[in-house]
Amino acid sequence: MSIDENKIRFTREWLVAANNDLLAVSRLLQDPPLTALAAFHCQQAVEKALKGYLMWHDTPFRKTHNLLELVEQCSTHDGSFIELKEIAESLTPYATEARYPDTELDMSREALADSQRMVTSALAFVRGRLPDVVTTPMTSG
Structure with missing residues (x-):
């Protein structure tokens, strides 16, 4: 029985996009830091990884930026996803809030470094629950 090549490709595309968002965070935090953009890409990286996981499990998801909703959907396949609740x-x-100048979010370089660590952890968590066939390669050209 062979795995659906389209399913592999689409799942991998979500994971590559997530990884690219994480790479963007690293670059955006270099001097001079662009913290609002880095914050947005932190959220996007986790969103795309979770959607990649759902894609692998043939689980439809709505267009949402709510990471908690996505974590809850993922937890229907693997209860350990609830560990990502705090990160979500x-x-x-x-x-949304990071894109507007009147935000009350802490977007200091230190806060974003913490967020970057959370993203790195969340992406490793998701990749660890998917088969190798979709987790490599993890960068795009």
Whole structure:
């Protein structure tokens, strides 16, 4: 029985996009830091990884930036996803609030470095629950 090549490709595309968002965060935090953009890409990286996981499991998802909603959907396949709840709650506001100048979010370089660590952890968590066939390669050209 062969795995659907389209399913592999689409899942991998979500994961590559997530990884590219994480790479963008690293670059955006270099001097001079662009913290609002880095915050947005932190949220986007986790969103795309979660959607990649759902894609692999043939689970439809709505167009949402709510990471907690996506974590809850993922947890229907693997209950350990609930471990990402705190990360989801921390990063979800970055999807919208970080894009506007009147935000009350802490977007200091230090706060974003913490967020970057959360993203790195969340992406490793998701990749660890998917088969190798979709987790490599993890960068795009």
